[in-house]
Amino acid sequence: MRKSLITATLLLLALVLIISKVDISFVIPILVFSVFPWLKHRNFSHSILMVLIVYIIMNPLGEFFNYDSLGLMASSMYLLHIICDMFTKRGVAIFYPFSKNMISVGYIRVGGRFSNIIENLLVFVLILFTIYLVFKFV
Structure with missing residues (x-):
């Protein structure tokens, strides 16, 4: 759903x-x-490499639409999303594909009451x- x-x-x-x-x-x-x-979650889509790809895609669009900071803003927001996911129990493979180690600094359970409230709000x-x-x- x-x-x-x-x-x-x-x-x-x-x-x-x-x-x-x-x-x-x-x-x-x-x-x-x-x-x-x-897509399979928290591997490639949650890596620094993907943040770079978002920047590479969005920066020319920003220039085209005369919004020079679009690439920086989009990649920063994407990075913020990844950092937020690091606070879950599962964590993220931030250095994927160079390392498949999941990095977690938090305790929030995906699918838990708190995370569902935040996600539904967003x-x-x-x-x-x-x-x-x-x-x-x-």
């Missing part, structure tokens, strides 16, 4: 941007990120942001 909700929200956001006639090169990263919930905010964009651009 959670994977479907995240994917559906990102696909809806991409659709709104397409309807709004936003350049397709801005929509492509959203479409790419919409499949992330279905998904709700993303949905509200998408609705805002619908009314702003359509």
Whole structure:
């Protein structure tokens, strides 16, 4: 259910941007990120290498849209997500593919009450942001 909700929200956001006639090169990263919930989690997608890839993808888009800090902002937010996941019991393989060791500095249980509340709150905010964009651009 959670994977479907995240994917559906990102696909809806991409659709709104397409309807709004936003350049397709801005929509492509959203479409790419919409499949992330279905990939094996916390290996490649939660590595420093992936943060670099996000920067490489988003930086030219930022320049294209005259938003020079987009690459830095996107990769910083992605890194923040990885750092937050380090506070779970499972941790992340931050140096993947060079090391598969999972690094954990926390105790939060994924699927636990606290983590579910935080995640649901963030998904709700993303949905509200998408609705805002619908009314702003359509």
